[in-house]
Amino acid sequence: MIAIVYCRVSTEDQARHGYSLIDQLDVCKRKAQSLGATDIIECVDEGISGSILERPGLTRARDLIRQGHIDLFVCYDPDRLARNLSHQLIVTEEIERAGVRLEFINFDWKDTPEGKLFYSLRGAIAEYEKEKIRERSMRGKRRKALEGKVTHMPGVYGYRYKDSSLEIIPEEAAIVRQIYTWCATEDMGPKSIAARLNDFGIPSPKGSIWQKATVKRILHNRTYIGELILQRWDHRGGKANKFRPPEERVKIKFYPKEHWVTVQVPAIISKDLWNAVQERMERARQLKPGRAIENYLLSGLLRCGICGATMHGFRGTIRQKHRIYYVCTARNPGIPGRPKCVQPYVLRDFLERQVWSRVVLWVQNPDELCAALEEQLRKDSESIDQSELVMIESELNSVTKERSRLVDIFQRGLVPISEIEERLEALKTRENRLLERKSQINSRLAVIRQAPTPQDIRDALREVRASLDNLDFEGRKHLVRMLVDQIVVTPGEITIRARVPIKFLE
Ligand SMILES: [Zn+2]
Structure with a gap:
């Protein structure tokens, strides 16, 4: 039996x-x-x-x-x-x-x-x-969440869970800040940020290689401005998923938004930086391949003078007229959580003519460009962001520490020399990358500090001047980006910010 x-x-x-x-x-x-x-x-x-x-x-x-x-x-x-x-x-x-x-x-x-x-x-x-x-x-x-307590370890990079609350982990928070800063000030997307972090040898949240998706999640996570969202996921039935075949797994759903509870936690980045990053990400979404059908001479350079958002190309019908415009992102499609901007649509051809004629003027009269630059350079040198240099210094410091630790281990004969050598080699590579980036930043700072002379500018523009009349669209686009840093549009006024001709930066 x-x-x-x-x-x-x-x-x-x-x-x-x-x-x-x-x-x-x-x-x-x-x-x-x-x-x-x-x-x-x-x-x-x-x-x-x-x-x-x-x-x-x-x-x-x-x-x-x-x-x-x-x-x-x-x-x-x-x-x-x-x-x-x-x-x-x-x-x-x-x-x-x-x-x-x-x-x-x-x-x-x-x-x-x-x-x-x-x-x-x-x-x-x-x-x-x-x-x-x-x-x-x-x-x-739910009651705990409504009382403002964190109910569980939410697994957000940069924080640890402690006594029903979150506590900032300073080293990780510095990386988060760096990610946001790179995105906002260097116009870097998740992919290039991930690549740079890997270049620096900074381990990902899971201790391995940074992925594009990880960086993207960090750039969209409201926890970093101090708003942790709880009660968002309906996990019912999901616990057993690991025992089920894939086709029978219960889908974990979002609760409706009214059910969510926002708990205040310490912020790692400022609201301003957050807004700048969200705008940049939204603009990148709009410029995805397949979306941009028109040629926009000024894409990526325009900023709305009313609300500060970026402006992008738009083909559409307004008052029965089918034309091509530039429009403030905060007006169309609009930015979640912000009132619609009142900046009027600007005709593409009109705006491009204005900017192009200024570029032509600068190419033909380098002294004008020089005067505009001097004023801007003075302001820039006062405001350049030093935080990346600080981070690089601290990384270099940890490289030095690690090296002396390895030497110590070697002297005590704990690990075979071949292994020590291998690790020292890896350390050297990492150090070189950091030093390279440091010198890049320093040389950029040096360029900004030392205003180019009218003669330098004339030299840089000489070749351009000769071929000005023969430029195709790509050539004009390139020239605009060589001389224009940013264009701020307000109704009735266009402010064109010049930049040091790129030749000087390389
Ligand atoms: Zn606007």
Whole structure:
């Protein structure tokens, strides 16, 4: 006579009732033997909730029953079998259909209408209890969130969970700030930021290589301006996904927005930086290949003088006129959470003519360009961002420390020399990259500090002047970017900010 003994403990059962797996197994096996079992197969699920049907132990038991080798099925209590009435009835039906005798320790199973009714009631009550426990813990969590407490470790890079709140991890926060700064001030996208971080040898949140998607998530995460969103995901049913085949997995859904709770946590970046980054990301989304059909001479250079957002090319019909415009991003499509900008649509041809004529003027009269530059350079040198240099210094410092640590390990003879050499080599590469970037920044700073002379500017523009009349669209686009840093558009006024001709920067 072959018997299956099925036992289950969930983590909370063990804590609350002191149900131990060994105890359950022991009683069940003795019962099976007393009923004449000669072979006993143990099927066990540990740490798995009874509301999940797809438990590995139970699945194995059901397979064996289906194959028809089993005579007896022993279980401690109906609620071990399932905490969901329909699951309980499914499994029971399978056992009965296979002609297997069903026995519980804690419950007298009778194959009569009354017995079955009572059995179903037990199942219904088990399900109700389970639901109540879940409901209570969910409500408890929600209440905590509404009180402004962080209910669990949210896994946001830059923070650690401590006493129902988040605490900033300074080293990681510095990286987050750097990511935002690069995006806003150097117009870098997630892909190039990830590449730079990898270049610097900075480990990703998971301790490996930075991916584009990781950087993108960081750039969109409101936690960094101090707004952690809780109660956003509906995880119901998702816990069992790892036991299910892919096609049967429960999809984790968003709750409706009204359900979300925002908890205040320490901010890592400023609101201004956040806004600048969101604008940049929105603009990049708009300029994705396939979206830009027109040739826009000024794309990426325009800024709205009313709200500060970027402006981009737009083909559309306004007052029955089908034309091509530049429009403020905060007006069309608009920026979430911000009022629509009132900047009027600007005709593309008009704006481009204005800017182009200024560029031509500068090429032909370098002194004009020189005067404009001098004024700007004076302002720039006052405001350049030094934070990246600071970060590089601290990285270089850690390289030095690591090196002396390796030398120390070597002297004590703890690790074979080949391994030490390999690590020193890697350290050297990292140091070189950092030094290279440092000198890049310093030379850029030097350029800014030392205003070019009118003669330099004339030299840089000489070649351009000769070919000015023969430039195609790409050539004009290139020239505009060589001399124009930014164009600020307000109704009735266009302010064109010059830049040092690129030749000087290389
Ligand atoms: Zn605007």
